[in-house]
Amino acid sequence: MRPSAQNRISGAGGKRLKNAAGAHSTSARFGSAGRGGAEPMVVHLYALNYNEINLLPFFFQHYDSIVDHYFIFDDRSDDGSIEYLQSRPNVTLKTFEHGAESYVLPATDFYNQAWKASRGVADWIIIVNIDEHIHHPRFRETLAALRGRHVTAVQCRGWEMVSQHFPESGPLRDSVPNGVRYAVMDKIAVFDPNAIEETNFSGGRHSAAPKGWVKLSHDDDFKLLHYKCLGLDYVSARYRELNARRGPVDVAKGLGHQYAAADGYLARRQKRLESAARPVTLLGMERAGQLTEVFPGCFLTKSRAVANERGGLREVWAQGDAISGIVNHVYTTTTLPGIVKAWYRHRLQTDNITVLSGTARFALYDTRTEGQPALRTFDLTADEPQVLTIPPGVWHGFSAIGEAPLVMLHLNDRLYDWTDTDEEKIDADHASIPHSWAQAAS
Numbered sequence: 372m373r374p375s376a377q378n379r380i381s382g383a384g385g386k387r388l389k390n391a392a393g394a395h396s397t398s399a400r401f402g403s404a405g406r407g408g409a410e411p412m413v414v415h416l417y418a419l420n421y422n423e424i425n426l427l428p429f430f431f432q433h434y435d436s437i438v439d440h441y442f443i444f445d446d447r448s449d450d451g452s453i454e455y456l457q458s459r460p461n462v463t464l465k466t467f468e469h470g471a472e473s474y475v476l477p478a479t480d481f482y483n484q485a486w487k488a489s490r491g492v493a494d495w496i497i498i499v500n501i502d503e504h505i506h507h508p509r510f511r512e513t514l515a516a517l518r519g520r521h522v523t524a525v526q527c528r529g530w531e532m533v534s535q536h537f538p539e540s541g542p543l544r545d546s547v548p549n550g551v552r553y554a555v556m557d558k559i560a561v562f563d564p565n566a567i568e569e570t571n572f573s574g575g576r577h578s579a580a581p582k583g584w585v586k587l588s589h590d591d592d593f594k595l596l597h598y599k600c601l602g603l604d605y606v607s608a609r610y611r612e613l614n615a616r617r618g619p620v621d622v623a624k625g626l627g628h629q630y631a632a633a634d635g636y637l638a639r640r641q642k643r644l645e646s647a648a649r650p651v652t653l654l655g656m657e658r659a660g661q662l663t664e665v666f667p668g669c670f671l672t673k674s675r676a677v678a679n680e681r682g683g684l685r686e687v688w689a690q691g692d693a694i695s696g697i698v699n700h701v702y703t704t705t706t707l708p709g710i711v712k713a714w715y716r717h718r719l720q721t722d723n724i725t726v727l728s729g730t731a732r733f734a735l736y737d738t739r740t741e742g743q744p745a746l747r748t749f750d751l752t753a754d755e756p757q758v759l760t761i762p763p764g765v766w767h768g769f770s771a772i773g774e775a776p777l778v779m780l781h782l783n784d785r786l787y788d789w790t791d792t793d794e795e796k797i798d799a800d801h802a803s804i805p806h807s808w809a810q811a812a813s
């Protein structure tokens with residue numbers, strides 16, 4: 372029998388700890404949904420809907436491979452949304468009840484309460500708006516792994532997705548691949564309803580203070596893709612429609628104030644977003660020619676650079692980007708012309724390297740998989756800036772070619788441990804690697 376909510380917090384015998392989110396967690400082991408571990412994982416999704424017929428087909432196209440059952444609360448739509456939702460076999464459709472004084476406050480209450488009906492039934496809850504797609508390249512597989520590690524909530528990285536015109540086909544991650552990192556949309560959108568007692572979302576779910584057994588994951592691969600800026604005509608019409616739903620209490624408190632934005636502001640914002648947007652996923656970057664996969668997990672990524680009469684700017688690293696992860700150690704190295712530094716590999720560390728000046732001739736040798744090892748060589752220069760990502764287990768080395776010293780910037784995900792380094796080294800001419808640095812330099 373599943374323990375009561377109170378027993379799950381205080382009767383498990385585990386130590387309650389304060390986590391980074393400011394909520395409490397426990398070290399006691401707990402199951403999910405009170406069901407046997409061999410039972411299939413169940414995912415429920417909760418969302419509000421008002422006149423979203425344009426986005427609903429894209430919404431289900433995205434989530435149908437992830438979600439087992441949907442609970443959609445509709446705010447008396449008159450655009451065909453209700454009929455569309457009624458036709459879906461795995462949707463429970465209900466009416467979103469609220470008074471005339473406020474829309475935002477009842478919506479916040481919905482986000483904090485409705486999902487509790489899935490306790491003891493679902494292993495994971497997804498709470499989103501219809502224009503929010505939570506993307507992960509291995510969504511259900513990763514949820515199962517997080518469940519095994521007793522993670523109970525996922526912080527998703529927000530992106531404002533942008534297109535010049537409303538898309539004609541989906542999935543949206545393919546037809547609208549470009550976006551701008553938008554920290555305002557960082558949200559706890561996935562969580563275990565049997566471990567989380569209260570979500571304590573603020574308006575729009577832009578912040579949360581979860582209570583219960585809270586173990587938060589900050590996996591950058593969980594991205595919240597916000598599809599509202601789908602052409603100026605669409606976003607302007609949608610803002611006007613949503614602004615009309617605000618009640619007098621919302622207006623007085625400034626709730627949902629962004630929907631009152633003037634068309635001129637929206638036009639300037641849309642233009643600015645379109646100019647800044649870039650592919651958000653690895654597949655999008657590859658299709659745009661911005662990323663090359665050298666080996667599995669090993670990438671060459673083109674850096675974005677701008678220049679004008681006063682100088683220039685080059686982007687090296689941005690939190691939440693498709694290839695970004697944790698960076699814990701940043702340093703530069705200088706290598707004199709003709710010098711070879713090889714061979715190295717790490718058991719745990721991921722290296723990210725870019726050339727600031729000079730030219731590096733890299734060689735990578737991958738022995739991680741069974742079969743024939745693979746060797747790749749290529750040059751990195753400051754004139755065509757790229758970031759090289761080298762995962763654990765790949766042998767790598769480089770030489771400085773040309774007449775100028777080579778200066779490189781290193782961004783590693785682990786702080787170098789002088790007492791127990793995870794770095795392995797062999798000689799540059801070691802017979803186990805079929806590569807000649809002398810021939811490569813000629």
